[in-house]
Amino acid sequence: MKVKEVADLVGISVRTLHHYDEIGLLTPEQTTESGYRIYSENDLERLQQILFFKELDFSLKKIKEIIDSPSFNQAEALEMHRKMLLDKRRRINTMIGTIDKTLKYKKGEIVMSNQEKFAGFDFSHNPYEQEARERWGDKAVNKSNAKLNSFTKAEKKEFEETFHAIYRKLAEVRHEDPASEIAQERIAEWYQFLNRIGTYSLEAFKGLGQLYVDDERFTKNIDQYGNGLAVFMRDAMTAYADNLQ
Incomplete structure (x- = not known):
């Protein structure tokens, strides 16, 4: 099948398929003398695997690493x-x-109880852990996980309740100036909370805020507390870090 036929079959753009080829994620087995990419059945099976991993929020880099592994x-x-x-x-x-x-x-x-309002949200297993490892290293993530695993059942419950409470409080002021006193007070709570389970420098805190906007998966989860919250948090975290540096 030619690239346009594959794009129409799968429902993705030709540009996406070209990008997969450029990064070595999906290189067609054949290319015609005219330069047209020809996808085989094996190529389509590999594409199916790629899209399954992508649906589960794996990065393209991680997908390539997994699929190209000899043990795959x-x-x-x-x-x-x-x-x-x-x-x-x-x-x-x-x-x-x-x-x-x-x-x-x-x-x-x-x-409706407050507990019922947040049924279905599960932050006990971080689906973005691999990305965190790639960005900040295994040591930081392992330290955070060890801290969380050391909590008692009551401590974990208190931790989750505090997590939700902080996000709700931030959502309440998301239409304020991110540099305002109330916004800075509440983002300071988020900084202190993060440092309960890890060690975040002001620069790392600022970078994390940018990730909330750059990665649509983070944006989607955060904005469930209030539309535009991710952008507000990014700006508030930047202001907080800049003011204290």
Whole structure:
């Protein structure tokens, strides 16, 4: 199949397929004398694997590393995809249920506890851990994980409740000036909270804020607390770091 045919079949752009070729993620087995890329059945199977990993928020760099590994097994990968997607579906179904309940709560049809308002949000397993390892190194991530794992059940519950509370408080002031006194007070709480489980310099804190906007996965999760919260946090974290440096 030619590149345009593959793009139409899969529903992605020709430009994306060209990019995959350029970075060595998916290089067609054949190229015609005229320079047209010809994708084989093996190429399509590799593309399927790539898109399954991408759906699970793996970076292109990590996908290439996994698929090109001598130990990579396609059948095992598909079983893993299935397991992870089922888990993702369960979480999505729970969150849809939370939305439905919230709509009824807004109409005054039901009473909803604070715990019910956040059913489906799960931050106990970080889906972006690999990216964090690549950006800040294993030592920092392992230290954070060790700290979290040392918590008692009660401490973990308190940690999660504090996490949600900080995000809700930030969402309340997201329309204020990020450099305002109230915004800086609340972003300071986030900085102090992060340093409970790790060691974040002001520069790292500032870089983390930029990641919230640069990576749409972070933006999507953060903005669930309030549209535009990720951008607000980025700007508030930048102002906080600049003021103290």
